Amino acid sequence: MASDLQRRKTSIVFTAMDVNRDGFLERADFEALTDRWVGIRGETGADRLREIMMGWWDAVHTASAKNGDQKVTLDEVMTAVDTLGGMLDRVAATAESMFEAVDQDGDGRISPTEYGRMIHGWTGADTPTNDAFTRLDLDGDGWIGTSEFVRHWVEFWVGDDADAPGTHLFGAVPAPGPRPGGGA
Structure with a gap:
């Protein structure tokens, strides 16, 4: 089980990624986050950046949202974080x-x-x-x-x-x- 510190750290990233602030991560959040990154960086390397960011959505969603609802909660992300020590x-x-x-x-x-x-x-x-x-x-x-x-x-x-x-x-x-x- 993830520690309190791990939950507090993960909450920072979860909150930042939850662009619409609805308490869930959805594909649209990752798309908005990707657009924000591309806006800051510019178009140089934008395709690779999009690939990286949307790949994270696929990974987070696959590892976390076992109920098929296309939404990922912080608790579901924490379940995925629990497994990271075994896949360094x-x-x-x-x-x-x-x-x-x-x-x-x-x-x-x-x-x-x-x-x-x-x-x-x-x-x-x-x-x-x-x-x-x-x-x-x-x-x-x-x-x-x-x-x-x-x-x-x-x-x-x-x-x-x-x-x-x-x-x-x-x-x-x-x-x-x-x-x-x-x-x-």
Whole structure:
């Protein structure tokens, strides 16, 4: 079963992907998210970006929506997240595809500007990203390389360490809520 931290992390992405804010992920959400990304990036590489993003819909829907309703709930996504630890090669492959989508100029590294575009693409909002980028740039060279990004992606989706840089790949993770029976 996914931990509270994993649920809080996944909720960040789920909320960003739920473009119409109806509490479900649907194909239309992924299409709108893809259009937002293409609008930010421009048409260069748009076909590949569309392929990556809509491939995620197919994967999320197949892994999560067992009832055939064409809608995916956060709980259904969490069921899929529970299985990711057993398929790290697929998680890493997804990270490499995501890296390709974010690396707009194709130079094999993500700049602070490209990272900012990624966050804007996910959230649709202009969010300060300098502190997060600095945390993710493990070697301090001013770029996030493929191996750094893959490490962060895997940590985000599979890890359970609140202090790991990858935990914050998509932004600040909300603090835990109150525990049952009182207390924090």
